[in-house]
Amino acid sequence: MSLRSLAIASAIALASFAAHAAQVDVDAFTRNDKFNNIKLSPGGQYLAATVPLDDRTLLAILDRASNKVTATVKLGQNVHVQNFWWVNDQRVVLNVAEKYGALDTPQLDGNLYAINADGGSGTILAGWKSGEEELGSHIHSKKKENVAAYLVDDLPNDDKRVLVGIVPTGQDPYMRVDVMDVDSGKRVTAVRAPIRNADFVADNAGVVRFAVGADIDNTSRLYYRADDHSDWKVVNDELASGVVQTPLGFAADDSVAYIESEQVDGPDVILAYDTATGKETRVLGDKVMSPAMILTKPGTNIPVGAMFVDGKGRTEFFDPASPEARLYRSLEAAFPDERPYITSATRDGRLYLVRTYSDANPGDYYLFDAVAKKADHVVSQADWVDPDAMGPVRAIQFTARDGLAVKGYLTLPRGASGKNLPMVVLPHGGPFGISDDWGFDPEAQLLASVGYAVLQLNYRGSGERGRKYEHAGAAKWGDAMQDDVTDGTHWAIQQGIADPSRICIYGASYGAYAALMGVAKEPSLYKCAAGYVGVYDLPQLHGEETSKRGAIRTWANEWIGSDMDALAAHSPTRLAAKIKVPVFLAAGREDPRAPVAHTERMEKALKDAGVPVESLYYDGEGHGFYKPEHRREFYTRLLAFLSRSLGGATAAPASAPAAK
Numbered sequence: 001m002s003l004r005s006l007a008i009a010s011a012i013a014l015a016s017f018a019a020h021a022a023q024v025d026v027d028a029f030t031r032n033d034k035f036n037n038i039k040l041s042p043g044g045q046y047l048a049a050t051v052p053l054d055d056r057t058l059l060a061i062l063d064r065a066s067n068k069v070t071a072t073v074k075l076g077q078n079v080h081v082q083n084f085w086w087v088n089d090q091r092v093v094l095n096v097a098e099k100y101g102a103l104d105t106p107q108l109d110g111n112l113y114a115i116n117a118d119g120g121s122g123t124i125l126a127g128w129k130s131g132e133e134e135l136g137s138h139i140h141s142k143k144k145e146n147v148a149a150y151l152v153d154d155l156p157n158d159d160k161r162v163l164v165g166i167v168p169t170g171q172d173p174y175m176r177v178d179v180m181d182v183d184s185g186k187r188v189t190a191v192r193a194p195i196r197n198a199d200f201v202a203d204n205a206g207v208v209r210f211a212v213g214a215d216i217d218n219t220s221r222l223y224y225r226a227d228d229h230s231d232w233k234v235v236n237d238e239l240a241s242g243v244v245q246t247p248l249g250f251a252a253d254d255s256v257a258y259i260e261s262e263q264v265d266g267p268d269v270i271l272a273y274d275t276a277t278g279k280e281t282r283v284l285g286d287k288v289m290s291p292a293m294i295l296t297k298p299g300t301n302i303p304v305g306a307m308f309v310d311g312k313g314r315t316e317f318f319d320p321a322s323p324e325a326r327l328y329r330s331l332e333a334a335f336p337d338e339r340p341y342i343t344s345a346t347r348d349g350r351l352y353l354v355r356t357y358s359d360a361n362p363g364d365y366y367l368f369d370a371v372a373k374k375a376d377h378v379v380s381q382a383d384w385v386d387p388d389a390m391g392p393v394r395a396i397q398f399t400a401r402d403g404l405a406v407k408g409y410l411t412l413p414r415g416a417s418g419k420n421l422p423m424v425v426l427p428h429g430g431p432f433g434i435s436d437d438w439g440f441d442p443e444a445q446l447l448a449s450v451g452y453a454v455l456q457l458n459y460r461g462s463g464e465r466g467r468k469y470e471h472a473g474a475a476k477w478g479d480a481m482q483d484d485v486t487d488g489t490h491w492a493i494q495q496g497i498a499d500p501s502r503i504c505i506y507g508a509s510y511g512a513y514a515a516l517m518g519v520a521k522e523p524s525l526y527k528c529a530a531g532y533v534g535v536y537d538l539p540q541l542h543g544e545e546t547s548k549r550g551a552i553r554t555w556a557n558e559w560i561g562s563d564m565d566a567l568a569a570h571s572p573t574r575l576a577a578k579i580k581v582p583v584f585l586a587a588g589r590e591d592p593r594a595p596v597a598h599t600e601r602m603e604k605a606l607k608d609a610g611v612p613v614e615s616l617y618y619d620g621e622g623h624g625f626y627k628p629e630h631r632r633e634f635y636t637r638l639l640a641f642l643s644r645s646l647g648g649a650t651a652a653p654a655s656a657p658a659a660k
Contacts (some may be wrong), residue, residue, distance in 0.1 A: 006506075023652035026639070030631045033381040038365050039344040040353040042299070043089040044069070046117045046376075047353075049082050055626045057081050059094055061117050071119035072107070085151065086344070087175070087182045088159035090117050093125065093470030095151060100580055101622025102631070103429065103508055103533060104593055110148025112164060112181055121367045122401050125149070125185040126178075131569035136312045153175055153202045156300050162261035163190065163202055166274035173197075177208050194232040200578040201247040203254040204302070209275075210235075210247035218554040220244040222259075226275070226410060235278070236261075243467060245271075248294055249303045258283070258303045260291060266396065267466035270306060272318075277413035285317050288311075290464050292437065297324055298345035309464065310407070311395035312359075313339060313610055327352075331368070334375060338364075339439070353378070359393035359411075364438045368473060385440075391448035393414075393438060398491035399459075400460075404472070404553070406484050407465075409436055410497065411444045420503035421453040422646040423492060425518070428456065432559055433463040433470060450639060450649035475536060475561035476516045478570025486522055487515055502646045506530040509594055509623065516572035516583070516602065523580045528637055528645040530584040535594045535624050537574075538567035542594065569572055573598075582612040586634050586639040588621030614641065 032052040039048050047062045057080035061071040065333035075079060075096055081284070084094035093114045097106030111127030124130050124600045152163040164180045164187070167173050175198050178187035193200070199211035211223045211232065221471075222236040222245045233310055236245040243262035250257050257273040257487075259280070269285030284291070284306055291306035295315060304324045305317035315332070317325035331340040331354060345352045350370055357363040363381035368374070385413020391411045400406050412418050424447050428436050434457040444454040458465070459481045473481045474643035492498040505518045505526045512534020521528040535541050538560065545556035568574050581607055587599035596617065605615040616637055618630050625631045637653040643650050 012244070014560045015310070022649055024109045024446070024639075024649055025447045026446065027628070027654070029442045030635060031384070031630070033362060034383070035365075035379065037088060037343065038355075038379070039085075040085070040346060040367075041086045041089055041117065041373070042347040044346040044351050045089065048084055048086065048092055049089055049115075050084070052080075054352055054628060059115075061092065061115075061119075063117075066089070067127045069310075070117055071492070072117055073113065073115055073122070073168050079109070080106060082108060083151075083468075083555070085162075087114075087154055087162055091115070091121075091182055093151060093154065093162060093182060099622070100590060100592055101533065101588055101624040103624030104591075104622055108148075108150065110150070110167070112149045112180075114149060114185075116204050120185065123185065125180060126166070126187065128169070130253075137605060139606070142161070142508075152200045153206065155202075157204065158206060161206070163208065165198075165200065168205070172293075179206070182314070187260060191225075191228070195221055199246075201249060201257075203250045203257075204252065204300075204341045205254065208248075212246055213493065216554060217464060218231070218558065222247065224273075224275075231516075233256070235273075249296070249301050252297075252300075252302055260469040262293075265468050267469075270303075270318075277624055279535040284316055286316075288465070290466050292325070293341070293531040295324070295328070295341070298327075299347060299349070300343050307341070312438050317585065333538045336622055339433075339612065350373055357439055359438055359440060360387035360390035360445075362442075379436050388447050389449075389619055390440075391416075391439075391454075393439065396491075398405075398453075398488060400484050404460060404478070404484070406457060406459060406488060408455065408488060409438065409444075411441070411448045411454040411456075412476055412491070413453070414450050416453070416577075418453075419496050420499045421497060422648060423453040423489075423498035423504075424492075424642065425485065425489055425503065425505040425515075427459065427505070427507045427514040428462070429507065429511045430462070431510040431514075432473060432483065435463040435465075436497065437464075446635065446639075447642075450643075452642070452646065452648055453489060453497055455498075457485055457488040474559050475563075476561065478521070482514060482517050482521060482570075485518060486525065489525060494580065502527060504528040504642055504645055505536070506532075508532040509534060511545070512536070512594075514574065516579070517570065517575075519580045519581050519583070520572050520575035523578055526581060528582045528584070528642065529579075530586075530641060531599070531602070532586045532634070532638075533588060533591055533594050534598060534602075536572045536598045538571045540598065540601075542567055573605045576602070576609040576611060577611065579606065579611050582614075582641070582645065584614050584616075584618040584638065587624075588623065588625060589617055589619050591622045593623040597620075 016179045035051040051058050055077050058074040059081040063070050076402050080097050081403045082097040097108050112125045113128045114125050115122040130145045133562045148167040150165040165175045165177045177190045196215050197215035198211045201210040202208045202210050214220050214340045223232040224235045229472040245259050245261045248258040259270050259271045268290035271280040272283045279433045286308045288310045289310045292309040293307040295305040297304050308317050315328050316506030335356045340356045343353045352368045366375040366380040391414050393411045396410050397407045435458045438523050444452045470584045495502045505515045507515045515531050516530045517524050548551045585599050589596045639650050
């Protein structure tokens with residue numbers, strides 16, 4: 001093709017793109033869902049749901065017959081109801097987590113709360129907040145304790161008691177398990193952990209029989225005991241076996257336990273552990289992917305199968321002829337374009353609450369009547385999203401420069417040809433053990449809605465591919481992990497998907513680091529870069545993490561790295577002079593996970609190097625912006641920034657507030 005023909009073709013493409021790319025409503029992609037999770041009570045009378053607000057998440061309980069809210073729990077700014085359990089027909093136990101930013105990892109606050117479905121008998125059952133006033137809620141205080149409490153098992157066969165982990169104050173502690181009355185909070189100790197930082201699994205009679213944890217050396221050990229009168233014995237030691245094993249639960253008769261086991265080379269598998277002989281037998285696994293979700297017999301904690309996510313994904317069962325397998329197959333047939341899973345069920349096994357979702361649908365809840373064979377729609381998580389207007393998402397795979405197979409996902413604008421498109425590379429945060437999966441991603445869909453192809457890569461170090469794949473990213477920040485992102489970008493160019501002259505890279509947290517390292521290592525590959533609540537100086541990050549004690553310090557040395565010269569050489573703050581394209585940075589000044597000093601140092605380094613840089617800071621915001629007006633401003637600025645390099649649409653003006 002001649003240069004003149006190429007110029008004409010490019011002009012036509014740009015004109016077509018501009019016509020396609022009208023202004024978009026940012027709010028439609030940044031609003032909180034109506035609900036996070038909904039569960040049906042064992043008797044079927046109530047629904048309980050977590051409801052996200054701008055800076056907190058509350059619990060609401062709804063009477064199904066009257067469709068009226070009968071109880072709410074709302075505990076304060078940055079406090080989120082993280083999970084909840086119906087422990088009988090009338091009572092809910094819940095825990096809460098504190099978050100200081102929209103992207104921050106929730107930190108459980110170490111307290112267990114309970115409330116009745118009618119709003120009565122609210123109390124702190126256990127935890128260090130016992131004895132404190134809880135203003136603005138129905139929760140009443142109890143005797144002061146200097147411990148943290150976590151639910152171990154909701155004991156589906158027991159309406160009066162649950163198992164709770166009790167953790168004394170201090171770092172890397174030894175935990176014990178107590179049996180607790182769900183009304184009074186009275187407890188009796190059942191067993192003490194044989195290792196620090198333990199998690200426990202009980203059998204169907206409520207006897208704790210597995211403990212798994214790690215000491216300050218950050219290596220895992222799995223323990224087993226036959227009953228309340230037996231001593232703990234080591235079943236797996238990571239130092240000896242080279243793998244981590246995690247207990248999942250017991251079969252209905254308690255003769256077999258199920259364990260998820262890493263493999264030295266390959267994805268995790270599920271093993272059946274014979275409790276009499278100690279023999280392990282593989283019952284489920286995939287050639288490429290580890291289990292993404294364990295499926296249980298509805299209304300119990302009994303594992304029956306797993307979901308594997310590679311593309312849309314699939315479910316597999318220990319017994320393909322089991323009632324649970326047949327139920328899932330019927331649901332999958334009823335929702336062929338969605339991924340259904342059961343969140344809860346009535347005790348009699350008649351009613352099931354089913355959530356369905358897809359790449360274009362944030363989620364819908366249905367009440368499935370197993371007798372009538374009918375599913376009635378209950379509620380949509382985000383009914384303002386039109387699935388028919390969303391971009392399709394497909395799984396992709398390419399081979400990295402060292403021969404490693406890397407997977408990811410490509411989102412295309414709705415109606416696009418899939419060829420010669422402007423593209424945004426969107427590396428995920430974490431980075432370790434985290435992965436992008438098939439499903440509705442509001443950020444990717446926002447970018448696709450303005451006309452960009454969006455490439456999300458599960459570079460080495462990401463989760464759901466097994467131990468070897470995850471450990472391949474250890475101490476490879478800016479090195480092999482970054483090369484995977486670069487190789488994925490080149491793959492998209494070679495496939496004709498991306499216009500090589502119109503590619504930008506943007507990410508949050510570790511993804512922000514990857515974005516800035518991308519333009520530092522590959523100055524001619526990307527036309528711009530944007531980083532949101534990122535870390536950009538590895539020696540600084542290493543110092544922040546190693547200032548903590550115990551297993552966290554060990555983790556930092558193993559996973560970030562301990563060679564200060566190498567860390568400096570892979571820090572965008574030290575490589576600003578190599579960056580030749582515009583940069584946009586955004587951060588919250590109260591971010592405990594990626595301190596704002598990283599962004600300030602990055603901005604200064606870019607300005608000193610003469611690199612065009614714009615920034616956005618907010619006081620009072622943490623690891624991701626909570627306030628709607630701050631999220632709107634960030635994404636408005638981001639789309640405008642990307643548009644200047646890629647030509648895409650920008651944000652529509654904010655809608656006028658509804659009349660009151």
